[in-house]
Amino acid sequence: MSPRPTTPSFLPGPAVDRTVCEGWRRWCKTWNDFVPAPVVTAQEFARMTPRQRRFYNLYRLATHSSLPIQATPMSEAVARTVRARAEDGAFSHKAGTRAGVMVNGNGAQGKTETVCTALAAFEEEWLALHHYMNPDSMPGTRDLVAPVAYVRCPVKATPISTCQRILDFYGEDYKGMRLEDLVRTVKTSIMEHATKALVIDDITRLKLHREADQDVLDLIREMMSMPVTLILVGVGIPNSGLLREGRRDPKTKEWIFQPVKDRGRSPNEHAASQHERRFELVDLDPFHYDTSHGIAAWAAHLRGLEGHLRLLNDTEGMLTGEDMPEYLFARTKGVVGVLEKLIQRGCRLAVEDGSERLTKDLLNQFTVTPDDMPDLDAGSGEQPDIPPHKSAPQKRRKGRNTVFDDNGPSRKTVG
Template sequence: MTHKYNGPSFLPGPPVDRTTSEGWQRWCKTRKAFVPAPVLTAEQYARKSPRQQRLYNLHRLATHSSLPIEATAMSEHVARAVLARVEDGAFSHKAGTRGGVMVNGDGAQGKTETVCEALAIFEETWLNLNNYMNPDAMPGTRDLVAPVAYVRCPVRATPISTCQRILDFYGEDYKGMRLEDLVRTVKTAIVDHATKALVIDDITRLKLHREADQDVLDLIREMMSMPVTLILVGVGIPTSGLLREGRRDPRTHEWIYEPIKDRGRSPNDHAASQHERRFQVVDLDPFRYSTAQDMAGWTAHLRGLEAHLRLLNDPDGMLTGGDTPEYLFHRTGGVVGVLEKLIQHGCRRAIEDRSERLTKDLLNQFTVTPGDMPDLDAESGEQPNIPAHKPTSRKQPKGRNTVFDDDGPAAAGEAG
């Protein structure tokens, strides 16, 4: 009798696609299931067999590639705003339009993960309250209950392709449909699947060229009339045309919109003004490093990351000691996504060269590039501003590095 070999526990399973109902629900259930590598001292590591060491190195690699999203004061502000709007809409017994949220920020700030985590918490609560059933189900309606629907705008998105992405989430057939039919089918699917929150990520991929902006604003207006809280996530939302042209108050960090002019008015101006009244715009900002409070917040974030690293030599203070916090801020601009990639690269190299510790000399050997974040569309402004850095030369270890080599399935039996 043969047995299927499942491999070590840290191997990833099938890819999770949150843009389908099945994928979203699987992500909600498994998002905290990964077990990081155990913390070992250099002495404990040395007592392992070569095969066990190789497996542990691979487990550490998986750990550093799966660093959890550390909550920040900025992300908690966004999460509270999203949860408040969704809960207000979901628990309201009134008919009519629900207020929406626009989550704005530069690329790699963690907007998507912050919103998804907040909505996963909402979905768990909502399903539990309703015994995992649709409380408004009618005979003959669909069985699928999807309190949250998450979609991403395609690159060079249009109203038609955006509607198609929403229907893809539910697995609906839309072949041959015109825009009017697509919008109507979207509205029906949202009601039949008991969806309370609809996330449209990368919303600023919708380009508001003059001949098409009315269709875009009409689509947003149609969505606003649905019994669902609409959450739009994107880069540069206040200046994208989804709202009237805005500027940010440097003192309050709030967005201010100029009044509509009587002359030269676009037919969309009133629609944009309507959006302003119905959407709360919240920003997910990078860390700053200008005041004592800013520095303390940045250092606390680094300390949280430090606890998840699995290097063998004096891990305490690797990211927070001396002038390292200032150095890391200079290298990343306070952008959490850039910081995460820098730390991942550094940890891998520290294992490869057996130094087992992050230092400025080691981190200076490479830089983070846009290629490290391939899912962010540069044309839509999603790529973050990565501080320039010229890598220093790398000290090559003698011979071929074998720390990540594995001799095959037999090694799994010695992974203890």
């Protein structure tokens, strides 16, 4: 029997769903495991067989589609705050309310990945301290321990559907439960599974449609009373109704909130101010290009990306030389998610047309659109503001690289 063919290492495994406990754990163990394609020169590539070239091109396609999450000065500040709050709450011996964090920022800024990677490191350390067991489990049982729970609000979320998402993470059955039962079951699940940090992503999908409809604020207030650090992630949090309407001081970069106004029939007229006092609001901003420090940070980020490109021409200076930093900033407004999509698509074109280089002429041939980020909900303001760009006509080049072409299996001529 012939040996089973080896599966290429660059092929993705089963999809990871971080919104369930098993998927979250798997992601924590594997999120940084991908090994990029080796660096190959044009001469080495030319000596490959057609099959080897095709495999290498597919490998670097996977590499460009899996660009690593690079830390930025802004994301590092957010990560420090998130981890510090999680640690403060987890190591506290007091029974009082844990202070939470609200991570605010526009779409495609990397909020989710910043929070998740920070909490993955916290979870690993916490589990190691407890020998990967639940310290509060009953003797003779093997209870599931989940130091971190990650959930996403559904589109057009309600308090009921948000509670259901939390229970989905633990695999709990909630059929037929009312909101009161759901909240109580969420609290029990957090306690029994020793959860220390609860992340609710896309929190601004929760809406306050009516003045008397305070279910959302009531839900968050109830969660704040649980022995868990609540981390809320969303777009436009200061103006969402979860906090009092605020503005950002241009000098201090801190949020200033308006005085509490009479909310008429609302029984929770001070609920938003309670949220404000119990949550630290941090912003994950894009890069800026109006100071020397901001320009240097942007150039350093581009230099880091250059090291992960797998084009046959030398990539050093490909994104940082001449006026490319200014051009890339104008195309992306410093938003890392838009930059990533621009680089990914540009690399694919550079491989297909054989140019093997990212240039302004090549990048001008296409535009990044919201369709490139389908997981971001436009109705909740999650899609980034992409600068308008009119695509130039694609130039026809000679000697197109045909390694992506598949002519099918060879056929022998029958005499």
